[in-house]
Amino acid sequence: MELSQSILDGLTLAGETSHIPDKCFSVLVTRAFDGILDERHKQLIAKDPSFRSLDQAVVKEAYYSMVALVSEASKHDLDINSISSVLEECKYTNERIDVFNKVFTSKKPLMQILLSSVGTSPPHIVDVNWRLDYYIKNNHMERVNEAVYLIELKTEVPGTSETKDVQFSCTQEQLQDLVGKLKDACKCLEKISQM
Amino acid sequence: MLLMFDDKHKNHLSFLTDIDISVLQEFCKISIEFIKKGANTKVYQSAAQKLGVSAETVQNGVEGLMYLLTESSKLMINEIDFQDSILTLGFSEEMRQALLELYLDRRKEVRAILNQMSMELPHYHNLEWRFDVELASRSLRHQVTPTVTMKLHTEENGTTSTQVLQTDPTNLVHLTSVLEEALQEIKSPYCRRIVRNIK
Known part of the structure; x- marks a missing residue:
């Protein structure tokens, strides 16, 4: 998985306690997933009360980097170790890595279902x-x-x-022919599934 | 069911009643060709010259004969009704026999040609299928998604068109069971009774 420099910068920003305090971080991660998974939640981050006190530009950058990481990681089906190494490079603390991994493992299947329907x-x-x-x-x-x-x-x-x-x-007769061919296909499926 | 002829038809066909039986058979062949391929005016001219009548009379005779054939084939009338219908036209016994033979021989052909004129819906021609497994796409790697890709060939008015469709194993099984049910339905006692009674 290759992430561009701007995304990595944004991730580093999201990992810094000075910019995104701890209690806001888990909300940020959850919002990143929900924003992709559900159409209606896309804009919720803008109205979220936990981020109102922070610099909006920082929130925006952190959010989009998180979204990019989430979708790329789901796309490539990365396991926890690979993601942890990416986050460590961005200087994340271990607690933040754990928070991210927990949300990631619970939401990854849903993300993958969504991605498989794109195309x-x-x-x-x-x-x-x-x-x-x-x-x-x-x-x-x-x-x-x-x-x-x-x-x-x-x-x-x-x-x-x-x-x-x-x-x-x-x-x-034509319907009989059609049904015969479909039954052949079904039998072929059964044989393959038993292999 | 008897065929009804109006006076114009009887007039056209009356010309045929006074000719030789061999000439009548020639005319029968010409009218079959007319049904299959359309009018051939040169043949009319040569026939008119041989018989000593105008080309128009010949044409009317052929068209009258053709009308007789198409109407009887369309209504699928049986032998007895056909014979009764042509009794009033003034043909001799021999000629009536010849006309009956012509009708019975050519009935299927004429019906096939009439069939081509009627409305046709796109009908099934062939189905090709294959089994695929989707491994990856631009938006998701590491997939194992089984799919069945199918090509449906349908024909309408002589032109075949194909359509590529896809389905997954569950829907394939569902599709097969529903269509099998449909096939069983025609063998049910209810449908058999209807088919018997509509004949």
Whole structure:
């Protein structure tokens, strides 16, 4: 994990008792995580009463460095030792390192879940609806008499909150073919999971 | 169910009643070609010259025959009804037999052509799938996320289009079970009863 010099400077700032007193430090760390994890908490640090007495520029710098460290550490799946060494380089005291590590271990899984949903992927199927119709006639032909299935696949596209639908029709044979292929895929999955 | 002809149709077809049976069979072939590929005016000209009538009469005769064929195929009328319908047109016994044979032979073809004219929904053509494991992305390293990537081929009016979709193992199993249920539904007694009764 590479952190830029400005972030390391900001971290050092956050570690100094003269700038961020001890009781404010754990709040800072928790806010850094919550600000990323929950949209609604993003601006809370600005209104937080514990930081009102401090220099706002310092708070701002400390906060963004903490956020950068938190997201990079979660991204690279660092363990406690690697983070501790980074923080030691920034001249953190052992208590502050422990405070950070405690919050980090509890919130890391949530951060990773959030990060895994960032990115592009093809539309992800989440549900399927079907309908069985009996096709009797149309305006060119009578006595058609066929069974037709209308299938609708509900997909989620990363980035949009609404589902997109994929619709198509099929006859009984085509549906049998489709279901056969899906069952093959399921069997393949089972075999792999047993390995 | 009997076919109804109005006077204009009867007029057009009346020209065909006085001709030779072999000529009638020629006309049958021409009308089938008309259904498949559209009108061929050169053939009309040559036929008109051979028979000594105007090209327009020939064309009307062919179109009348074509109308007879398409309407009967569309309604899927059975032999007896077909024979009864053409009784009033004034064809001889032999000719009626020939027309009946033509109808029964070509019925499927004509219906296939009529099918192409009707509305079509995009229908399933093929599904390809593969099993992937996502190891890392720009935003997160050290992942082990199983995914199933699928390519769905659908066809509409002759053009195939493909779509790449993705799902995870849980949703794949859910998808398979729901669609299997759908497949079972058509074999249920209720659906069978409906299908039997609508015939």
